[in-house]
Amino acid sequence: MKKRLLYFCKSFKINFDELEIYDKDFIFGVLGVLVEYLSGLLMMFFIYDFVEDINGWSLDQVLFFYGLNLVGYSLWSCFFINTITLPYYIQRGEFDRFLVRPESPLFQIMMDSFDDDSWGELVTGLIILCYSWIRLRIPPIYFLALPIIVVSGCLIYLGISIILSTFSFFTIAQADVANITMEVKEFAKYPLTIYPKVLQIIFTVVFPIGIVAFIPGMVLFRQIPWQLLLVIPLVAIVFFVLSTRVWYLGLKHYGGTGT
């Protein structure tokens, strides 16, 4: 564990050094992300000019869901997004190098590259979350739960990307199934209840990302018992562990077939 932490810190530092080389790339990347989110948010303000609420949720409440989900997503996207690069490594034959080192190949892939543009998403997410937090006058005591919820969200996104990338162990051609992780975020940023039943089930049972923002929202705005918040880290951990199991099954298949 200590070794992994050191490995993480070094990878982080290396990634920062690389920023220096591609500094313009970094600045424009972050700006691009900010503009993208700004336009999405403007749209939302615009819609709420016409309607009081959507499905019983006010603008500030929707922003709360949006921000909480985005912070968890951007943590994944900043540090662990490289899991979805697996098909490229396999196709170019670069994957084998992870298999000859005394460290989990999955962890090595995560550490191999970070995504700098996602810093923009993290900042956007935090600003939206703070804004809605203040507007809704959420009691400060809930700050204590915030890190756990956000990290759980990150873990669930990580689990989704791990499960989806496992497909590339089975297909020789590069399939971008893992990129679906990014699309999942688009659904998860609104309260679950606005979706049809099928999607609600998918986002609670199959890819449990729906619960990350939804349970806190229900606790705060619909007065369900706060103890339900504990479900979030539990589900996140179980889902993450399961996803790594699936990944290693895929790896075993890869070892059997080769390329």
Added chain:
Amino acid sequence: MGNEIITVNRLSKQYHVRIITEGNIIKRIFSKKKYKEIDALNDVSFSIQEGQYVGVIGNNGAGKSTLIKLLTGILYPTAGQVSVMGRDPFNDRIKNNRNIGVVFGQKTQLKWDLSPLESYDLLKTIYGIDDETYKENIKKFVGLFEMEDFINNPVRSLSLGQRMKCEIAAAFLHNPSIVFLDEPTIGLDVFSKDSILRFLRSIKEESNVTLILTTHDLEEMNSICDRLIIIDKGRIIEEDTIEHFTERFTCSKSIVFCIEGDIWKDINPIDNEVLIVDNGKVIVSNVRKERVNEIISLMLANNTINDVQIIEPNFTEMVKKRINEGD
């Protein structure tokens, strides 16, 4: 020497390969897909002793890379067992990887935008190398490979030769017991090649590292390996010490005499020996080792000799001959 460090027992590896069928794309997608099994390795057994340098030779597609992938635990066998230091390299991967170093000649282990030194620092963490060993090895490798000039440059700016030196140094950084080099000198100039061979020789002198090397440069292999394994069509067709192999195949040498004047006598070719007289030169070829002394003495006794040349068939020729002989 003496301990078996790698044991391979009746190892086979089959690949499942899709046959591309005829017809248009729609037809191909919906028709039943056909597969065939390809034997990359077929019932291979051998063992390698600690401290040996072993060269694996074979034509493209003979099964060399598959063998290396099985020995390093990247793939697992269809049948048979591999044991590396008593472990199964596939199922006990993490532990096994602490003791091995691997270089794939055509792929890089180093990070493109980083300098080799920064990549080494990352490897130090991954392998858990202690500070002292790390410093010592870096100093040693920088000296042996003359890397001072480029060790701080980003990998993308290095020449192929420089990069390969860095790759090989990376594989030795954690003092592995076994190092696998898959075509480490492919595409390198002679000076870089020499430098790498010097490095490997010097490592051999001072440590007990076991080296498994694949290459197409047979003379290079001849110069550093103790043993050779020749693979052809997924089977081992030859496994011997280089010394013994060379001995077996140098049974036929050629001797060239330059003679002053034009008289010569007293050589009666025996067995397969061939005698050619050409413009003041006498060439006896297909000479067995034991006969060399005899022929030279006879010639010296009866002629005035300006120059004698003994031509050994080179290693490449021997291996070619062996591969052509087949199983």
